[in-house]
Amino acid sequence: MEIFLDCLPCMLRQALEASRIVTDNTELQEKIIAEAINVIVNYKKYGYSPEMARAVHQVVKKLSGIYDPFKKIKERDIKTAKKVYPSLRDFLQQKRNDLYWALKIAATGNIIDSAINNNVNIEEENGYIEKELKKEFSICDIEIFQNKLKTSKRLLIIGDNAGETVFDRILAERLSDLDIIYSVRSEPIINDATIEDAFASGLNDYAKIISSGCSAPGIILKECSDEFLKAFADSDIIISKGQGNFESLSGIDKEVFFLLKAKCPMISQRLHVNLNEYVFKYQYY
Amino acid sequence: MEIFLDCLPCMLRQALEASRIVTDNTELQEKIIAEAINVIVNYKKYGYSPEMARAVHQVVKKLSGIYDPFKKIKERDIKTAKKVYPSLRDFLQQKRNDLYWALKIAATGNIIDSAINNNVNIEEENGYIEKELKKEFSICDIEIFQNKLKTSKRLLIIGDNAGETVFDRILAERLSDLDIIYSVRSEPIINDATIEDAFASGLNDYAKIISSGCSAPGIILKECSDEFLKAFADSDIIISKGQGNFESLSGIDKEVFFLLKAKCPMISQRLHVNLNEYVFKYQYY
Incomplete structure (x- = not known):
């Protein structure tokens, strides 16, 4: 895109x-x-918006001398998400269509996004998560996903934000019959999850955690590591979380399921949904 | 500011x-x-935000060759406001405290603001005006205003947006015991009212319409005409409409009543109100 x-x-x-x-x-601040x-x-000169975002946030890191500006925000969001985690499991247990709702829980985790709003403290806004959880998908290609599941062994989840990683654990648990690889950014960028954040979220109980090799808040394939590219090639199913991954993977020659909340007007237009709607969309190659 | x-x-x-x-x-668009x-x-290099806004919008005018980019939007908003005008009068007639509500009607007109949102078509959003009208002021220095009215003869209203001008007519009617001067921008800038727009709004029935002599979407006193500066000096009461005038007149050595909706986070912080609250605030000198 x-x-x-x-x-x-x-x-x-x-x-x-x-x-x-x-x-x-x-x-x-003025220098930055x-x-x-x-x-x-x-x-x-940038191919994708996440490349430009990286360059902008690298300015912040370079001029401040702070390697991980969003460290505290990430820690806060992981902690809050872990507190919420039992209620997410309860929510899922009450649902008949648990695959749909496991996907929807993972999509709801995408409300945690410092690129859009630093100040969303999901804990403080009373009832916010519940309200978001109950919103159904505007696009949901779950039937294609269910069909693919029948013959699939390997799943790659391309992670997005720290904290959202805890919501993704619910999805990883639900899909634990598969061999799951969960990829994260190669270094701190905005509030995107790194290896450390994925472990802190407990994702390692359900998935092999790898770095994508790319430090952008998206997947720039030409920058990715061999390990990631192998997982990208060998997986039977790929789930791409969030907007940054969508921006860099939509339109490429690869089957991908995009799982996100469309928080940016450009992305919602591209997906033909209203702003702030949830999407689980299959991209054919 | x-x-x-x-x-x-x-x-x-x-x-x-x-x-x-x-x-x-x-x-x-890219060149612009x-x-x-x-x-x-x-x-x-700019003293006030309205000066920078003028420079930005002058780029648009210069590169497009269009002297009045918001002409159609201004015409649409004046037309819509005139359609709403009878219901504004009815609304006021039903109110006991008609001075308060005449001020509030004029403040509500400040929802028409292309600097904040081009797409607000007040006609299309059903019930929007009524909802905004009913919101009371968060700051309301009406007692000081009432006291001043007792001894005042000359009122200067510093206008803001086209369309809002029609709402201001209600206030000018209510204060028609005074000699009223209504000032507008010296040339088209964003959707701010010019002489032509003020006449099209029917304000000339209740006020002498003058140009401020300043082409910025605010009052830069050093650029203003002698005619405006005379009115500014001689008026017993000055009502300044909207954010741009507030940005350029707040903190100066002059008594002014600011009448606006705080639509910008910087302005609402300065006024110590929440975003989107209404204000009728007296500035002492």
């Missing part, structure tokens, strides 16, 4: 929010913004 | 939205954005 002009003000907003996470020093604008003005 | 870093992504968004109003040509970024990167 190409970069839209709409991505530019959004990236600048992200740079500003991230600058405020790393420092209270206004001068440093000035350099972020230099990235944004050259948007045409 | 100073320019905040938060103004930068907002200005870029405005540039993008305006570029799409003036052209469907992606290349031209590139030049708008050049304006934004030099934000320190």
